[in-house]
Amino acid sequence: MREWKNILIFGMGLMGGSLSLAIRKKIKTAKTTGVVRSEASKDVILKQNISDFVFLEEEFFQNRKFEEYDLVIFATPVHSVIHHIQNLNSHSQTIYTDLGSTKKTIIDAVHKKFSNESHRYVSSHPMCGSEHSGPGAAKENLYEEKLCIVTSPNGLQSGIADEIRMFWEAIGCWTLDMEAKEHDETLAYLSHLPHLVSSLLVQTAIGNPVVNKQVSEAPRPITGGGFRDMSRIAGSNLEMWLSIFQENQNQIYESLKNLKSELEQVTEAFHPSHPLDRDRITEFWKESLLSKEKIQKTHEIY
Template sequence: MKIGNILIYGMGLMGASLSLAIKKKFQDSKVTGVVRSFSSKKEGIEKKIADEVYLEEEFLNSNSWNTFNLIIFSLPVDSTVEKIQRIPDDYNGFITDLGSTKLEIISAVEKKFQTKHNYYSSHPMTGSEQAGLSYASDDLYENRLCILTSPQKVSLESVEFIKNFWEILGMKTVEIGAVDHDEILSYLSHSPHIISSLLAIWAFENKKVQKFTEISPLPIIGGGFRDMTRIAGSNPEMWQAIFSTNKENLKKALINFQNGLNDLISELDKDSKNFWIEYFKKAKNSKSEIYKI
């Protein structure tokens, strides 16, 4: 599979890692990256993250979209929606994105393209609590899942092309519609970030936790707390943008979580050893089903 010229619009952790993965697997391709800051441009050039790196203003002033065979938006969802409107009507290459929610992106694509088009949306289920081009890794996408979402009137050619592209990079793929995608991810990705962040704040605001953490030579944490708060250090701007485009699903998921927590609190007032044994068995089985193990 040959691609030619590839544009990655946005070179944070995901975009920069994708560029490195492409350079490893598609060695005949040329990757152009677009960044927001001069420091990112300088680092991208020095580390050879892409073949060319432009500031956004430089790119918009000096490049034609039509010189690229594949355009990938690696941006917050709201920025992706805005950039979709900039795609020329005569662009005939392939287009995808790495957006973590899909309803707004798919709506923007269907509004932009009234006839057959080559935009097939992607959500690679990978990443890190680290943020930025500095943490880019060429194996970030290997052995991970990529969710694909079809807008109306998307061409079969683009569906096959984008699917093959991700699979060559080492990903497994599954297609899920935009409505189902955003509801599922509110449970399996987005709510856990809120819960993890709340857990870190909730624990630290306890005065005795603060007091004895300060005097202890090492952190006073169990493995469970460490594991559950790992993602509390994720990129704040990125997650704010994700939450703002999936608010209704998040609210429903968190109310469901709250109801479950209230039920567990009520069980603490009872002598219910059997309940907890069965509850943790159920939790273990649920995890096994979700993890497919």
């Protein structure tokens, strides 16, 4: 593996901050530099010693250049990543990547920027979000054992994808290559739809007056582990999710339509005009167990 020396993390929220901690723990040769938008974030990073150096955005652009770093990691929402791709210097030796949750618009921006030139930009998606946000929530083990999807644009210089894969593996991730459109379609169902469903579920629950009254009056939460787990990610990190929804609007729309169609079939099985359709529910329930096991690659042990 390349001996990484200077790594820039542009954007130091939960993901960027945790990555800085992980790099400092796992890649002893590297110094990390963080770039943030607010004085408040800068203070947190300094106080909690999250990176070796930290700049506000304006300080960074006045004093430093991306080309001074071995590796630049964009850890901001996708629309901001796309903005910075437009201004990259195509002749630098710097390797560029990002932590974007969607890929198609990033890869399109890379293709547009470099057109027929070869380049050193490879996109990454480490799947290790959390319902928390901000550098104060950073944890050095956030990336441990997590999947990092690697998406290579056309024109990527030979060997760069391998360097990035080795970087993520050094951090503690396992890696998988995925083409941009497949990534966005897969993630619509395995990440974006679940976040929307979590929010829909809490909104549906609170919309019922009896539930609203009961949860207001109870001294502690009236929920078992099921609801708690299902609602954990509701309403998390608005800015990040608006960006994801914007970038992946069409795939998410398709996933919501497909959910509605599944929902309508199950709802019909409960229609009060007839006894519960036990056969339909049984088939649905058994299939969902198999689907879960297929996706999670587990088998019930009891």
